[in-house]
Amino acid sequence: MQDEPNKLVKELAAEKYKYGFTTDVHTDIIERGLNEEVIRLISEKKGEPDWLLEFRLNAFRHWQTMEMPRWAHLDIPEIDYQAISYYAAPKTRKDGPKSMDEVDPELIKTFNKLGIPLEEQMALSGVAVDAVMDSVSVKTTYKDALIEKGIIFCSISEAVREHPDLVKKYLGSVVPYRDNFFAALNSAVFSDGSFVYIPKGVRCPMELSTYFRINAANTGQFERTLIVADDDSYVSYLEGCTAPMRDENQLHAAIVEIVVMDRAEVKYSTVQNWYPGDAEGKGGVYNFVTKRGNCKGVDSKLSWTQVETGSAITWKYPSCILTGDNSQAEFYSVAVTNNFQQADTGTKMIHLGRNTRSTIISKGISAGRSQNSYRGLVRVAAKADGARNYSQCDSLLLGDKCGAHTFPYMDIHNETAVVEHEATTSKISEDQLFYCTQRGIPTEDAVGLIVNGYAKEVINKLPMEFAVEAQKLLAVSLEGSVG
């Protein structure tokens, strides 16, 4: 029996990265290397105002004084930051495309392969996509429907031009450039990303979505996302990524900042499927991301849901600062590692306001020779009366060469706090398998069932479209055996 689940794992392991293709688009790449000149060039190319250039330069100067973090349970090869090109923009007509016809047909093909319903399907699926290919936003859809409601959903560069006050006010307010090594790097060289502003009292009528895609060889991608949800507003934001197959490692250091005001709610979902490297552990994306939200307002709510299946190395801790009284935060995560993948992921819940609540549900699945770590912090500050946290992090091991690790930290400075943490590590239980097989379910399906059931708690939190993709990404076929 023991061989059966491994068989499935082996099959999954052998499965080639389906989304490994490159689009032949002329890209405008600047020389490799990083110095103040390069940053000035990026800023100039994007036609940025002086304050943003100053922000970038400050970040760069600070970055130079920092060292790469080594505390994670990861084996990160030396990264030559001078061998990376920090800007790559698809060549577009000077004024940018006005309609679908103007968009490079090759690009549209890429998006179609990725299954982004850029065209008519858009209306049906109700998803507005701010498609980011390499670093510059190519096409933003459904803008009009959003503009009507007063919602701003555009690329960061556009936001800098159109809404400089908002960007200036919130950029770096949740993740300052001094925060960490990769945040400083991103702040210095960020290429593009999305900006979302939901005005007071508005409930965003559709799920906002962005697909990121690394596309030109040797270019790091430095996305920057900024979401501001004003009082009494609601938005659900989806982010999904697939990356083309590459032999050289690619660096991805993104920043996501979310500001949630009084009684507002933000739901941020990610399906991450960057190229994980091949079966020998060659290649793959380095995913070093800083994601953080500030529940600034009273009764505000922020929810992170992530399904992490890709990347050779993942270093990612979507966090919440619970500043406002009665604010709530959630973190739901499924992280799957296979072959030689390494993941060190988790969350930080910083309780500052009174009666703040946070929930952490983390499910790790490791197979092959991979290493999967959960690392989390729950801090209850002295003034955070009545704070409540519940954390659960489970690990499932498929194979005897992989590792599953948990590193939770709890710093409690308030006597009224109730904080719970539970973790379990196990392999698929023989009893469960036996029960399924004796009911006539083939072992392979049974494993699929169990794994999916194991991750269900998190998958259920995803919006419909993503839940489907996520289940596929978990690479388990259910073959219609469950409804």
Place this chain on the structure above:
Amino acid sequence: MKAEQQYIDLYTQCEAMIARHSSEVMNKPRAKAFADFRSLGFPTRKVEKYKYTDVAKLFEPDYGLNLNRLDIPVDSSEVFKCDVPNMSTSLYFMLNDGFDSRDLPKATLPAGVWAGSLKEFSTLHPELAEAHYGRLADTARDAVTALNTMLAQDGFVLYVPKGVVVERPIQLVNMLRSNVDFMVNRRVLIILEEGAQARLLACDHAMDRVKFLATQVVEVFVGENAVFDFYELEETHNNTVRFSNLYVHQAAGSNVLLNGMTLHNGITRNTTEVALDGRGAEVKMLGMAIGDKQQQVDNNTFIDHRVSDCTSTELYKYVLDDSAVGAFAGKVLVREGAQRTSSQQTNRNLCATREARMYTQPQLEIYADDVKCSHGATVGQLDDNALFYMRQRGIAEREARLLLMFAFVNEVIDEIRLDALKDRLHLLVEKRFRGELNKCQGCAMCK
């Protein structure tokens, strides 16, 4: 390097004196320990393992040391009278860091068993001592272990030969006594050969109100199918600093119970490292800390599942009042191939005031798939429903709180495999909660 320098100077100046009052076996590793200490220095709070304890600051003050082994005129058995009732133990005393061998009225041991001064033991049985002394306590990995190895001149040893069962529990009373601020470097070596069984209860007491800094390195070798219970009870005062590094090595089929209880202390840092190095080895680790005022208790445990079919259980409970600080970091490592490992870790904490702080950090590092590992940690308060229930039954709030706190820590006490000690601890803990700990009867120390 300020804090380290005084110890470096001390060792350089007094090397000969330290060696003169010790044994050859204990002198041998000193040079390496000194070199290691110099290169390591005290760990800063940036070192993950010592995140919650500022080591250098605690070693900084100027403490006196009795390196010349001056005689301290105390009759230990006269001073320490509060024997655990109904538990007849073989009683031994350590006065500061020297073994007190003046009279051992209550010590009766089966033939072949050796309990007593480490200095004496290592002189009489150099091969046996050398095969074990310093073998687990790696001076290159921990500055406190290095410092202890460098300065320790004597200690306690328990040797139980193959197949011998020591029925009567052995009690080691560590007494701290001095007129000036004082540093003590104690060493304990425990060897249980194949199939041997023994129980050891060690308690720490401080007799004078001066500042004490005690370092202790304990090495425990548990042979195949041997059974060993180790109870440590700290009952000192707010001016004591305790650093205890306990290293345990378990062979196949062995069973060990480690119980560390901090009833009253100043600043305590207990490091426990257990290596499960034979199939079927089992370890149960229990810890309890009751802290108030400015007390600090930092327990750092590491369980290394090296081979398959081993079991480990951990249960640590803290009750923190006033401005007490508690820290618990427990790491369980399951190495590749250590299949069918079962490991369970639980840490539960009660914080009674806003100033009390608790840091907990349970960690699992697992490289094998057929394992059952779990950890759980909670920080919270007493259950309001339970309090309400008791109050509506006519129990005063204060009393109800005490009862609940008592029940909370009882879970740890109930795991003790010595009934008499269990009863005694129930009493001590209750007194502790009532703030009456310093009023126990019969013992000259408390008066």
